[in-house]
Amino acid sequence: MKLVSASASPFVRKVRALLHETGQTADVEEVNIATSPIATADEARAANPVGKIPALIRPDGVALHDSRVITRYLDARAKAGLYPEARIWEVLTLESMADAIMDAAVLITYEGRLRPPEHQSHDMMEAQWGKVEAALKVINERWMSHLAGPLDASHIAVGCALGYLDFRHDARHWRKGVDALDDWYAVFSERQSMKATAPA
Secondary structure (H helix, E strand, O other): OEEEEOOOOHHHHHHHHHHHHOOOHHHOEEEEOOOEOOEOOHHHHHHOOOOOOOEEEOOOOOOEEOHHHHHHHHHHHHOOOOOOHHHHHHHHHHHHHHHHHHHHHHHHHHHHHHOOHHHOOHHHHHHHHHHHHHHHHHHHHHOHHHHOOOOOHHHHHHHHHHHHHHHHHHHHOOOOOOHHHHHHHHHHOOOHHHHHOOOO
């Protein structure tokens, strides 16, 4: 299998971290590309009609895209149990919230890096950061007991979302007011899967 990817993408990192956690890294060749919403790489468009990454090219089936689809496939393939049926709705909801943090943070990055300064929307970037802060607050207040439980896919998603905030938006100090989440991430970020997939 081939994973169409870029090392800076938090969505790609989520897939790569799950590969490490499930012992499947040797089964997947990473195809690293340079791509963006306004300059989509041919490899990304060939694997996914809308050109987004990650995409997983399989020799025996259609290419999979959207990180949540890929991680569920890889979890099922390894029978790893990172989407446990007993708490599946909690796992999917927290993973969705983590993905929403990534979405908003990536949009801020694109606005700052892809548009000329005179065309950047400060209001849009602040609105997106407001979404990040709202999600962090809810996770800190309502989801720490889940994060304290057995590893599942939502833990990986939250870890990758927070890692991206450190990578691209450290100056915004996301840790302020979410001490429990900060403490959890300090431990989670030391996992081998997180160290091996740190963005560069």
